[in-house]
Amino acid sequence: MDHFEIAVVGAGLAGSLAALALADSGRSVALIAPVSGRPDGRTTALMDRSLDLVRQLGLWDAIEPLAAPLSTMRIVDGTNRLLRAPMVTFHAAEVGLDAFGYNIPNAPFLSLLEKVAETRPSLTRVVASLAQIEFGTKRAILTLDDGRAVTADLVVGADGRKSRVREGSGINVRNWSYPQSAVVLNFAHEVPHQNISTEFHTPDGPFTQVPLPGPRSSLVWVQKPDAAAAALALSPEELSLAVEQRMQSILGKVTVEGTAQSFPLSGMAAKAFGKDRAILIGEAAHAFPPIGAQGLNLSLRDIMAATSLLSDLPTIPDDFGARYDRKRRADVLTRTVSVDLLNRSLLSDFLPVQMLRAVGLQALASVPLLRNLMMHEGLNPGSALQTLRSTLSEKIGWQRA
Ligand SMILES: Cc1cc2nc3c(=O)[nH]c(=O)nc-3n(C[C@H](O)[C@H](O)[C@H](O)COP(=O)(O)OP(=O)(O)OC[C@H]3O[C@@H](n4cnc5c(N)ncnc54)[C@H](O)[C@@H]3O)c2cc1C
DSSP states (O other): OEEEEEEEEOOSHHHHHHHHHHHHTTOOEEEEEOOOOSOOOOEEEEEHHHHHHHHHTTOHHHHGGGOEEEOEEEEEEOOOOSSOOOOEEEEGGGGTOSOSEEEEEHHHHHHHHHHHHTTOTTEEEEESOEEEEEEOSSOEEEEETTSOEEEEEEEEEOSOTTOHHHHHTTOOEEEEEEEEEEEEEEEEESSOOTTEEEEEEETTEEEEEEEETTTEEEEEEEEOHHHHHHHHTSOHHHHHHHHHHHTTTTTOSEEEEEEEEEEEEEEEEESOSEETTEEEOGGGTEEOOSSSSOHHHHHHHHHHHHHHHHHTOSSOOTTHHHHHHHHHHHHHHHHHHHHHHHHHHHHOOOHHHHHHHHHHHHHHHHOHHHHHHHHHHHHSTTOHHHHHHHHHHHHHOOOOO
16 A cells, blocks of 8 residues: 555645645655546636745746736726725735736646646656545545555545545535526637726626736626526627626627636535644635635645645644644634625625625725725735734834833
């Protein structure tokens, strides 16, 4: 039976990046997953801090030509409600950056990770599915669906929402659903996007355009499930016109490329993010609606937390799962709750909720300090208080007692 220090189960974006990062930290790693299924037509906006990890892994030169910078992000209230919020614009230059992050198409990103994984001597790709897992005090035994078995000191569950690793570790989850689906597509347009991403908040959910290289953008269009199904049934010309109209023609004529895909929206949070010799990352640990580009960015922070905890440990202790759980709890729960609240505030017809949303966005539009804090928090979660303290001490000589 082959033994590895770490077995990563699942080779989506989270698992593939985790396997590379752990192998580069000097551990022997097995990456266990079947060959990838249907091509993923989505794109992922990775923010500045996540890109640091991509750079550390030596991937940036190959990714940059595929990706478009996000220099400006706009939120437009497209609700047509009584209380409408003003447009809020965030410029990366306000926080001293050229771009908040980059938008990367998932399919070529994943192919690149597959190729790079072959070049790492301490990383072994095992093409099979995990069938069963048993945890002992010293190691875990993973039985695969082709009859093989491997052992590992630590198992990283990156096997998506229906994670076998999570189930085998006896970790429960909380699931909830939203009356929404996301239609995802890419499109060409007449007017250059100038690296601006625009998120229209509509009563059915956000409609978010994100730049791609050249005069092209990706779209995540959250709407009621029957409306999403109707959008997928449109001809390419009809769909292009529907997208253009929703965008109030700000990018001129739209031409939808390829086939649109639809994803039902739901939320999920594991009740623990690690236990004994298992940890959970990516959608095995947390899933929520695609608002504000949070999902994979949070997964990359899972990976950074795991590698940083491991860096101090010559051998992997049997309580590693609990240590990781403590380290990830606050960040994951804060993101899950804030995305949930933002999504529900859009769906709510309750006037006080609409009022709070409108007042919040009004404050962001008119108070530069608040906007600045929000941008710092988005780029580097947990940093808003630190930024507030240094800004206050700079501006009014405020010092901590
Ligand atoms: C419409 C949409 C738009 C999004 N946009 C963004 C964005 O802009 N920015 C952002 O940060 N996030 C975004 N996200 C979230 C992001 O896409 C997800 O967080 C990410 O794709 C999840 O990756 P994952 O690797 O955790 O899971 P998955 O991609 O589901 O991968 C799971 C892997 O596990 C494997 N697997 C499953 N079972 C087994 C088994 N038994 N044995 C072995 N392997 C197994 C599968 O084959 C697969 O390889 C978006 C999500 C949606 C739905």
